[in-house]
Amino acid sequence: MxxxxxxxxxxxxxxxxxxxxxxxxxxxxxxxxxxxxxxxxxxxxxxxxxxxxxxxxxxxxxxxxxxxxxxxxxxxxxxxxxxxxxxxxxxxxxxxxxxxxxxxxxxxxxxxxxxxxxxxxxxxxxxxxxxxxxxxxxxxxxxxxxxxxxxVDRPGFEERAPLKKPFFLPGVLMPRISRAVVNLTRIREGWMLDPFSGTGGTLVEAGLISPGIHVVGCDIQKKMVYGTRKNLRHYQTTYDVIWQDSLRMGIRDDSVDAMVTDFPYGQSTPIAAESAGAFYTGALREMFRVLKPGCRAVVVSKEPMEKLLTDAGFTVIETHRQRIHKSLTRNFAVITKS
Missing domain, CATH: 3.30.2130.30 (VC0802-like)
Structure with missing residues (x-):
């Protein structure tokens, strides 16, 4: 030691x-x-x-x-x-x-x-x-x-900044934060899911940790699916990207080893639910269904979600907050399926 x-x-x-x-x-x-x-x-x-x-x-x-x-x-x-x-x-x-x-x-x-x-x-x-x-x-x-x-090769993360990726949209997590939240799941190998993958930034960082991590992304927008595939292909990760509604995922129960997602904020992102409350409830229900018991996930959201997470059956292990600007604070919740 x-x-x-x-x-x-x-x-x-x-x-x-x-x-x-x-x-x-x-x-x-x-x-x-x-x-x-x-x-x-x-x-x-x-x-x-x-x-x-x-x-x-x-x-x-x-x-x-x-x-x-x-x-x-x-x-x-x-x-x-x-x-x-x-x-x-x-x-x-x-x-x-x-x-x-x-x-x-x-x-x-x-x-x-x-x-x-x-x-x-x-x-x-x-x-x-x-x-x-x-x-x-x-x-x-x-x-x-x-x-x-x-x-630590911190300049390497700068080379993967959003603007330098083949597919880019503003407002996404920066690579160092993406890597950190992936690490909080403690995944070493297996399947890692992002049910709202967006441009695929967290999937890129997960895939670069180890070839033993197979990343899976889902998104309801076809352009995001194509963009995520482009980014993951560029960084030569082992991946699948699925065009589907993440409130009704075609993924088996108890099959995912880790999850990380930055929830859509709703301003410019379509959500397939009658209300924001129904969207979060449905999304968390699906996330709970597919995650293996004892495994961890990290949920990033604009508002604290501890009550919704515990109502969905998750155990909240730790939380973090990051103020981006006066109208946006990111909330990070590390959760497990007991």
Missing amino acids: SQLVFELSGEHDTLPRSEVIACIEASGWNYQIKYSYDQVLVVETDADPGILARRLALTHNILELIFIAPSDPDMILKEAETGELGLKYGQSFVVRVSRVKNYGGISASFERKLGAAIWHRGYPVSLDNPDVIFRAIVTEGVCIFGRRLAE
């Missing part, structure tokens, strides 16, 4: 932490949360950091913890001068300091001083091609110092 430090993104207050735990649990690794700070999570685990980095979206780096010190510059330098750093003779290094928000009294010159403290111990510095990258993260009165083991 190692103590891994997850340097979380500041895109959301709660989703990054939940995503880390979900990805560890998805592979069945053991873990214990040791410390949780603003944008930093320290976990004792037997998880493989390389595998986690290829799956995570809302994390920047995964480090091996070396020490935690008060955020006083002198105390940090003392730890760097005397502590066990795990460097071998002749290994080169570089130090990068990151300050979360406005925590700590760390100046711009501190990175250089911290590097000098290690250099004085006889280890060479390499700014361009170091053998070891150390990161010092200052947050909530502490400095967390670690050796970088893996880096």
Whole structure:
């Protein structure tokens, strides 16, 4: 078991932490949360950091913890001068300091001083091609110092931005959020359904996690079905896309291993129901029917849906909120079919 430090993104207050735990649990690794700070999570685990980095979206780096010190510059330098750093003779290094928000009294010159403290111990510095990258993260009165083991390919998500996909419509989830909510289902392999697939953004992210995940999309609009197929074909995922009313899906009972969907908001999206209430009730009834018992789904909606979800038979495990602008707040509910 190692103590891994997850340097979380500041895109959301709660989703990054939940995503880390979900990805560890998805592979069945053991873990214990040791410390949780603003944008930093320290976990004792037997998880493989390389595998986690290829799956995570809302994390920047995964480090091996070396020490935690008060955020006083002198105390940090003392730890760097005397502590066990795990460097071998002749290994080169570089130090990068990151300050979360406005925590700590760390100046711009501190990175250089911290590097000098290690250099004085006889280890060479390499700014361009170091053998070891150390990161010092200052947050909530502490400095967390670690050796970088893996880096999340966040630019890769930017390359899959909605405007860069073959088929695009505005107002969809961004790829990093799509990947995070897929991860919250803890799917590792099997069938993942999006009953309101739209442009297929969540399906793309699910399919890129593993070739063992077969994604299935449904939509009542023919143009969405064609657009989703185009996007999934472009990213070479294993998929099926069905043109059908998601209130009456041609999918067997208890056959889906995970679900993620961003519910239509109704302004420009047709819904095949007499009212919004009937639409949500019918959709959730179908989602409950096709999901395997014990498996998880994530529902994204404009309004909180906990009451509707529990009335449909689901158990709500956790919820998150994301304010997009003054007229739109996204609500994320992680649910299971007990």
